[in-house]
Amino acid sequence: MTAPAIRHLLSAADLDHAQALTVLDTAAELLAVADRPIKKLPTLRGRTVVNLFFEDSTRTRISFEAAAKRLSADVITFSARGSSVSKGESLKDTALTLQAMGADMVVIRHGSSGAPHRLAASGWVDGSVVNAGDGTHEHPTQALLDAFTLRRHLAGGSGDLDGARITIVGDVLHSRVARSNALLLSTLGADVTLVAPPTLLPVGAASWPVTCSYDLDAALAKSDAVMMLRVQRERGAAGGYFPSAREYSRRYGIDARRMAMLPDHAIVLHPGPMNRGVEISAEVADSDRSVIVEQVTNGVAVRMAVLYLLLGGSDQLAAVSP
């Protein structure tokens, strides 16, 4: 069976098992490029990648920029803050402008869930669309880089994550990272557990391919990796999702005491930016179990793989399916 070729990467669910492995294997090869004195490949010379960021996100934007430049693509970064209607130009007009400039790919970050889907389905642009984070929906390249990092530490850097026990902790309700990871890590065979206060688990999460729990301590001893999600302080007192940042931290934050409950081989991830002292203590963030800085490095390699596979040849993601 050959899986259908994909043109866009809008959701982690767009990738089946074989396609996800193709991205990770390609990223592994591309990671080696970073160790060369000349970090550039000619692969995407003459192709134009537009980074369309409606939301501030320095780290994701520069990660995509670095990825595109290392593949020799021309990169245009378009920061259009604010949504349509209320402020400035609409998504449609922005898209038509980019189309007129001949974008081969649009990497979009938007505050509204589904905006990348609209862009891909509307006919406003011809190029590939990559979701770089949309509202509280998904962030598939973050999930890919997390999977890549997990695979290096838990699976010897190859194959899938069969049987790996991954615990994702925190504000699942508002987290696009959690949604994409729940989908992708399950596709790769991992056992995913979501841990959150009941107010921060979405309605219906029980029907996702994951286990849900309210008890962090009980989950830790059974975790090969724990991924801490950013929790905004405003979700507390003002948002009413939990009584205070302090209580949140006590019940759902990871500190040295909780880190000691993990198996010896277990690692700690965080998609960044961190709220030190809320969901993660400085001691944990800076410990040798933390792979948070490595996640950033891997992010460039994984995004290079996505750009390469979507733009390098139309059947790249299909060709290797078993």
Next chain:
Amino acid sequence: MSGDRAVLVRGARLLGGEPADLLLDAGLVAASGPDARRDAPGDAQRVDADGLVALPGLVDLHTHLREPGREDAETVETGTRAGAAGGFTAVHAMANTDPVADTAGVVEQVWRLGREAGWCDVHPVGAVTVGIAGQRLAELGAMADSAARVRVFSDDGRCVSDAVLMRRALEYVKAFDGVIAQHAQDPRLTEGAQMNEGELSGRLGLTGWPAVAEESVVARDVLLAAHVGSRLHVCHVSTAGSVEIVRWAKQKGWNVTAEVTPHHLLLTDELATSYDPLYKVNPPLRTAADTEALRLGLADGTIDAVATDHAPHAVEDKDCEWEAAAMGMLGLETALSVVQQTMIDTGLLDWAGVADRMSARPARIGRVTGHGRPVAVGEPANLVLVDPAAVRTVRPHDSLSLSRNTPYAGLTLPGRVVATYLRGRPTYESPDIAVAGAGAVVSHG
């Protein structure tokens, strides 16, 4: 259009029954059966209605005509013309215009625009509170006493969420036999809400609009209506739970009525997976279990009426990302077809039942005289002829509305309105109607 010329409708199946002739003359049903042909004047227009079903003109309790304020999306003229094409002879124009219809002046303006257009009788709905701001009562009595004779009051688009204000409104309108039509939506439970809350909203990352936000207000309101002995009408009931509460209230003998929209009878929240704002509406599309409960509720009479919630929006308000888009969808021209598909073709209602839910009962709730009457000699000649055997594919650009936001685009729906008569005068004739003057049958169009 043939002015005051008499119309002889030949062989229409009245409420889906046996074929018979009807003579429409001087604004009334002048004769029926064998008398009709005998009494028809020589110059009467003859309509071959073989195979067509005749229903009383439809009455919509819930139409957004957008005038005054958003004449780029719809006007009284275009909206009522679309209504006539959908078989409606009377529509209730919702109050959330700009300025809001919260004074005698605005409701009289809308009423007069309707008279001048002449496509449907326009019955303005008055706002319950000044500026639909939910703070203090609008001058309900002045609107009731105006030329527009307002009987239905609603802050539609917003909920009268303050329990005391709702109680006072229910009490106050008793003085002129008014009804409060509530848009049941707890505002705090639906802050930023984008779609039905459920497994799907969690997966799509769209803020949920939980069923309980509707049901808790419906429950409170039926209790309030019982307490003060007044009339409550629940707008666009969308959940199975609301149907149960209304059923319970009716069993108690309380004076509660309810409406359902065509889109809530047919469409489900699965459509949101496209993130296409055509499917964004308030209250949101619900689950298949909800549509089933709504159909059964309409069939057993728990839900009294089908009301369109026809909500035109300018292109730019839908041609954008989901969260930025306006809520609402067109409904007047497709309502009867959707009801045929969901209620007739499923065996839940017959055509007499459709006439009851789309004409008689909504007219009664709105205290509209001259509509919702039986099609019988001496009654006003408000009539719609439907071809139930027709099938059509909905094309947005065929619409007579100024707007194009139909959620049925590309869908094939059963049934077609062939002609609509308002007091004997044709307000809509489809291109394939078979009419003749005093001679040979000709097709025009």
